[in-house]
Amino acid sequence: MWFDGPMKNLRISDTIIVDQIADAINFHGGVRDSSVTDTFVRNTGDDGLAMWAEKNANTGNTFARNTVQSPVLANGIAIYGGTDNTVSGNLIADPVREGSALHVGARFGAEAFRGRLDITDNTTVRSGTYELNWNIGLGAIWFFALDQDIDADIRVTRNDFLDNTYNAIMLVTDWPVKDKHVIKGVHFKDIRVDGTGTSVVSARAKGSATFENVDARNVGAVGVNNCGAFNFPATGSEFSLTDLGGNDGGSTTGDWLAPWLLPNTITCDDRPPVVPPPAPGAW
Known part of the structure; x- marks a missing residue:
């Protein structure tokens, strides 16, 4: 699932995504007040869950209570720039290469990190x-x-x-x-x-x-x-x-x-x- 902003109030929940060539879910450029919750992701070819603030900041978004397992390339959950976002209560296990479980990156042309980023109550294995x-x-x-x-x-x-x-x-x-x-x-x-x-x-x-x-x-x-x-x-x-x-x-x-x-x-x-x-x- 790839979401190009600007957009707001998007809700993704109780979803299963497996065996993907690239990301499972990406909030890209100007997504606001949106969330991914209670979702299971396994075997992605790129980031499992990502917020990528390219050209426009992602603001006020939440990734919560998700399970991300075995991203083959890149990260379980990655935040690239943005303002006042939250990553909370997730379980991330067994990343393979060129990444890890949780990533905070000023890269890929993302807007700067501003405000507050909360990374809370997560478990990595x-x-x-x-x-x-x-x-x-x-x-x-x-x-x-x-x-x-x-x-x-x-x-x-x-x-x-x-x-x-x-x-x-x-x-x-x-x-x-x-x-x-x-x-x-x-x-x-x-x-x-x-x-x-x-x-x-x-x-x-x-x-x-x-x-x-x-x-x-x-x-x-x-x-x-x-x-x-x-x-x-x-x-x-x-x-x-x-x-x-x-x-x-x-x-x-x-x-x-x-x-x-x-x-x-x-x-x-x-x-x-x-x-x-x-x-x-x-x-």
């Missing part, structure tokens, strides 16, 4: 895939500032990232624009990370993020892989992490967000040994 072009692992949720900065009020709250093949969280720019674009205004709160093959957070960009009550266990590598913009200045990484408290749980080097990592210690190791995590258990 066996995500954080290997990116074959970059030869590194992604995050179960990953932010990519390619065309412009990501600089909005983005709140990632009460999500569970389970059995992550590589990282749970990634913030990244591409090499040609690494000194041009930043990612900031991202707030992680009340997150549970159960199992990572590598790190909890991988930062490969300039910018900053805050973390509060992010609990992690079965972490395969250093809690934060902080490369920043790869200039490696004496003052530390170009990406800073702020600890707002309650960030508990161990990694191979102690607490995943240990004081020695803050605010911007360079720990860059993009290809550490991958430690397959055990199956998630009761928290």
